[in-house]
Amino acid sequence: MPPESDVLMPITAVTPTAAQADLPLVLAGPLLRRMESQRLVLWLVGSRSLALTLQLSHGDASAPQRLSLTGDSCQVIQIGEQAFIHLIDLQLATPLPCDVQIDYDLLIEQSGQAAQGIADWAPHLLYNGGTQVNFVLRAQLDHILHGSCRKPHHPAADGLLCADHLLAEAHPPEQRPALLLMSGDQVYADDVSGPMLRAIHQVIERLGLFGEQLEGAVVDDSEALYRHPASYYQRAQLLPELKSNETLRERFFGGVEKPIFTTSSADNHLVTCAEVLAMYLLVWSPVPWTLLDSEMPPLTSDEVSRYQAEREHIEAFRGGLGQVARALAHMPTLMIFDDHDITDDWNLSAQWEETAYGHPFSKRIIGNALIAYLLCQGWGNNPDVFAEPLQAIQVMSAGRNARNQLGCAAQDDLIDQLLSFRQWQFTLPTSPTLVVLDTRTRRWRSERSLKRPSGLLDWEALCELQQALLDQSSAIIVSAAPMFGVKLIEAVQKIFSWAGHPLMVDAENWMAHRGAARVMMNIFRHSRTPGNYVILSGDVHYSFVYEVLIRQRKRGPQLWQITSSGLKNEFPPRLLDWFDRLNRWLYAPWSPLNWLTKRRRMQVTPRIPSRSKAGERLWNGAGLGQVFFNKQGQPSAIYQLNADGSPAVAFVDDRDKAPATAGEPSAVPATAKGDV
Known part of the structure; x- marks a missing residue:
């Protein structure tokens, strides 16, 4: 049984294993999350537990400030044999200045080697040939960017x-x-293209993301799911053939026909916790894509045509990920879920809840997406409130069996806790x-x-x-x-x-x-x-x-x-x-x-x-x-x-002139005002 220290562990320089030595040090991040003058929260994923030092400097500082990230200032949760989520939560005794540029670097210490900074392990995060990334703590929220609904295989460009x-x-x-x-809808766990699902499975294998046992499905565990012929484009077939499951099949796995707005497709719905965690790595970083090959999974002729059409959109999405990662490393980002982060129509009605939570397989699917949301989104919004769920994750991971599968009972207990979580x-x-x-x-x-x-x-x-x-x-x-x-x-x-x-x-x-x-x-x-x-x-x-x-x-x-x-x-x-x-x-x-x-x-x-x-x-x-x-x-x-x-x-306002923007003339549409 793996020790608890594999999950929430102190940061010390360690000698990488042979498998880790072939991987990039950092797989995703850093993402700037909740940033205040006396508190900095950053998120990243490493291929091993990293010994980190944060370096800060700004115009008024005489010399860069170096802060060793140990103890509570950097918590690490292991999600695979070569995958470790790091949440840096640094409390500062002296407030940082507002409205000035603050340069920062994350130095990685390794035994017998010189420390490596972001310019070494993630040069794609630097603007205009710079040597460091930076952020600005604004004294007032006078300028905000916002958006939602980022589906990787949609033909539109990435906002x-x-x-x-x-x-x-x-x-x-x-x-x-x-x-x-x-x-909301930072990821689409319920609407996944074939090429993205293939990339997810390769990331799981390459990083050794932890498996799990499944109840209420025609497969017993995650490994059998990934090998099953229905794993691509046919996941509705993973439910056992019981009359009592027809409503679940229609409302959850098969997708809901929506003739007025859209047609919802759930035939590649993510199931395991590892699948959702791999999705987060693939939508926020270009690095995991470098670990993949272009091999196509076994498919029918009709599925091959669909797969190839989807691959064109996924390649375009992948091409912009370096710039996306660069923006997320320079600007504080806060997040909240909507339905597609978990599943379409999540908790829309009491009847939906009875159907979805009344079956162990669909409850596990929902719970796995919530676990991944906690680790990859919610934790960075407000780290103070997640002590108990993180402890439950520690118990679940420490109970892994000889096949590196999560403790089943502990996973179900964690899901029950998250479904009733109110913060x-x-x-x-x-x-x-x-x-x-x-x-x-x-x-x-x-x-x-x-x-x-x-x-x-x-x-x-x-x-x-x-x-x-x-x-x-x-x-x-x-x-x-x-x-x-x-x-x-x-x-x-x-x-x-x-x-x-x-x-x-x-x-x-x-x-x-x-x-x-x-x-x-x-x-x-x-x-x-x-x-x-x-x-x-x-x-x-x-x-x-x-x-x-x-x-x-x-x-x-x-x-x-x-x-x-x-x-x-x-x-x-x-x-x-x-x-x-x-x-x-x-x-x-x-x-x-x-x-x-x-x-x-x-x-x-x-x-x-x-x-x-x-x-x-x-x-x-x-x-x-x-x-x-x-x-x-x-x-x-x-x-x-x-x-x-x-x-x-x-x-x-149609009574006013349009605010001026670079490259855009003013326009004043003439329309009647009133209630809408």
């Missing part, structure tokens, strides 16, 4: 490249973005206050029907939101799904929900649950909650901006719903054009339909995309959102940076 292009330009430190906020959300004491919501695990289940959509936050979570907002002058709220969406699309979702088919249209909006919608509106009306709210969202695969005024409260509050989606995903263009046009006709300011919505006590004014041709309010195109704030926490300029390289789109 995270926009962040790299922005950072590559010479900007004074005080003009750098304060944060990159990823508001995925987090708040930053910034200016403005930043509140990132968990809209997936704390659902307000419908009391009228198990089939009806659940509210995105339950009563207790909404009360916690109100407490976080009390006596704040302004706030930025990150909600994966828009709080104020497109009325027509919400109406379509409501019709399908009434008919008992909410899964067909992703009926996940804040207004779909009467109780949650009412409490949310009461929070905004509260006299002690902020006067200015900015709500950053993704999820929907198109971008839009609404300015919202609640009529029943004196002097506000003012709300801005700013949605940017997707990073590498788009809505079907013709369908979105029709939704946009019909929404403007049916919900014009004079339309009586406005009085049938839960927003009738609000004035909702759309901002118009500056490149709108006929008054469109929705912008369809992969890219990255960019928001500038004034000192009152109000958005002063809102853009969508386009991944295809076309000029940025400014969202403008």
Whole structure:
């Protein structure tokens, strides 16, 4: 049995094994995560446990500061024979300065060798021939980038490249973005291309990622899963042939047909914890791709054609990963999950929960994605709250059997713990206050029907939101799904929900649950909650901006719903054009339909995309959102940076001129304002 020190271990210089010696020292990262003047959090994955020293320097410092990362300042979790996640969480006695460039380096100590810095082991992270990477701690959140929905095999370009292009330009430190906020679907565990799944399996084998035993499937363990003929494009067949599993097969593994919006494909759904962990390495770093060959798995003739078509998109995605990794090494990044990080329609209704958690195999699939999310995303958001889950991971890993498979009972116990975990959300004491919501695990289940959509936050979570907002002058709220969406699309979702088919249209909006919608509106009306709210969202695969005024409260509050989606995903263009046009006709300011919505006590004014041709309010195109704030926490300029390289789109009030951007003329679309 492996010792516990294999999992959460002290950092000491070790002699690599023969297998490790053939691997790069660092497989992914560093990613800058939660960064404050007296606290720095960085994430990286090494092929061994690394002895690290952090070097910091800035203009006011007489000499670089070297900090040995030992003990609690660098925790290491082993996820494979040659794979170790490192979370650097460094508390500083002396605050770092704000709004100045701080250069940093991570020096790797090895026995009998000179220390290697980032320029040695990750030169692709350096800009313009520099020798070190850097970051800027902003005193105020006056410039933010945000986005969601990054599907590797989508034909669109990668929106995270926009962040790299922005950072590559010479900007004074005080003009750098304060944060990159990823508001969901950073990975697609439920929609995986054949070439990506093949890469995942090669990474698992090359790094010796830990296996596991499986219950409730036609295979006994992960190794049998990877070898099974149904492992590619046919994973629905991995469920045993039982009548009781038909609902599970339809709703979970087979994907849900969505004729209104999209067709969901789950035939390569990730199953094991190792598969999801390997996916994270492959979407955030170019290094693991260098360990792979181009060999195709055994496939049918039809599958070969699909595989080859998908490979073209995956190769394009892979080609930009060096730039993506460079941006993530230079800018603090915070993240929260949405459904595709785990599985499509995750916790959409009480009936979905009963079906998915009632079977050991689907529960394990969901739990594995949550374990990987904790280690690769959640941990870096708020390290303080994960002591107990990390201890459970230690127990699970220490219980590996002779075949290096995780302890089965301990893995199930960990999953039970994570499914009831209530601290995925987090708040930053910034200016403005930043509140990132968990809209997936704390659902307000419908009391009228198990089939009806659940509210995105339950009563207790909404009360916690109100407490976080009390006596704040302004706030930025990150909600994966828009709080104020497109009325027509919400109406379509409501019709399908009434008919008992909410899964067909992703009926996940804040207004779909009467109780949650009412409490949310009461929070905004509260006299002690902020006067200015900015709500950053993704999820929907198109971008839009609404300015919202609640009529029943004196002097506000003012709300801005700013949605940017997707990073590498788009809505079907013709369908979105029709939704946009019909929404403007049916919900014009004079339309009586406005009085049938839960927003009738609000004035909702759309901002118009500056490149709108006929008054469109929705912008369809992969890219990255960019928001500038004034000192009152109000958005002063809102853009969508386009991944295809076309000029940025400014969202403008039709009474004003569009904010100026480099290379883009002002545009003032003339459209009627009013409720939308």
